[in-house]
Each structure stands twice: as C-alpha cells, then as structure tokens.
Amino acid sequence: MPPVGRPRAFEMEVVLDAAMRLFWEQGYEATSMARLREATGLSSASLYGAFGSKEGLFERALEHYLAGPGSVTDVITDEALSPREAVARLLHGSITMQTDTSHPGGCLVALSGIVRAPGDGDAAVRRAVAARRATDRARIRACVLRGMAAGELAEDTDVDGITSMLHGFLLGVSIQVCDGTPARDLHAAADAALAVWRAPDRG
Secondary structure (H helix, E strand, O other): OOOOOOOOHHHHHHHHHHHHHHHHHHOOOOOOHHHHHHHHOOOHHHHHHHHOOHHHHHHHHHHHHHHOHHHHHHHHHOOOOOHHHHHHHHHHHHHHHHOOOOOOOOOHHHHOOOOOOOOOOOHHHHHHHHHHHHHHHHHHHHHHHHHHHOOOOOOOOOHHHHHHHHHHHHHHHHHHHHOOOOHHHHHHHHHHHHOOOOOOOOO
C-alpha cells in the first residue's frame, strides 16, 4: 500500500512545474482542469485534494515560479550592488529569462491574471498577481531612492516617474516577447531605459 499523507516533495515539484508551465503558456482563464490533469498526470480528485481548487493550484504554481524563473527580479534588492547596477541586472536578467526557449516566453506574473472573466471566480488569482506586481514596483522604488541617497540620481528626481517607467518596461517585455521581438532589441531598449539613470550635473 502507498503511504498515506502529503505527496513526496519531488512529486509535488513535478506537479507544480507542469502546472506553472501551463498557466504561463496559456494564462489562467484559458487553462482548463482537463489540461491540468493531462499536464500533471493527476486526477481531478487528486488535484482538488492537494490544492483545493484551480485557484489554489495557480497560487502554488505562482509561488513555484517566483522561487524559480521569476526569482531573477530579486536582484533589485541586492544592496551589495550599486543601485544602477541592480536596475541594470534586473532589466537585462528579466529579458534573458523571458526569452529563454527552455520554458514559455514572457513573464507569468504579467501574462496570467490580466483578463477578467465574468463573475468573481478568478478574483483570488487577480489579487495574487496584482500583489506581486505591487511588490516589484515597491522594490524598484526603493532602489530609486537608494540611488538618490548614493548620489547616482539628482535630489529632485521624479521617483514615481522613474519607478513607473522601469516597472512598465518590465511588464511590457512580456508582450514584446510574445510578439516575437528579438532579445537583442529588448536588451538595446533596456540600455536606452537605463540612460535616464544618470548622476546629477555637478557643474
């Protein structure tokens, strides 16, 4: 008889990876339970027993993504780097991850929970991805403030403006990747965006 209780960690990792890739590729709404059963190899009863609902599975898959490919954005909090270098690694690292052909293109956070279906069945999903976007925005803003404190940016820098520009760039990369924009063009665009991050004129 198989042991009763929580699935083995490696089995759970396999299931979460399969679900993550499907949500990443198709988005939350377009991903059916039938496709999730097919991708994970689990029955509906097993999926509901382990995760409670499709929304619960998505939330766990999102956590799996953020601990894996999505962790590329964590560099923005690395205070061992100069603020500008942290931003540069954030932009270029995210582009490299989003254009990696070993997994679906773009960013799961940006692509999965945008479209609203009628009703509130996907409200938890929208909240989950919106919360992550808010976290990313707050971390970028903190780095901008750190840049000002370090003298990399002028004291009168429009903090919210630069934050919105950098965060909007990251979110927009997903759309361009899905449209087939070459990685080299996206890296060039990141360098152009970084041009606004310049030291104040002390002349």
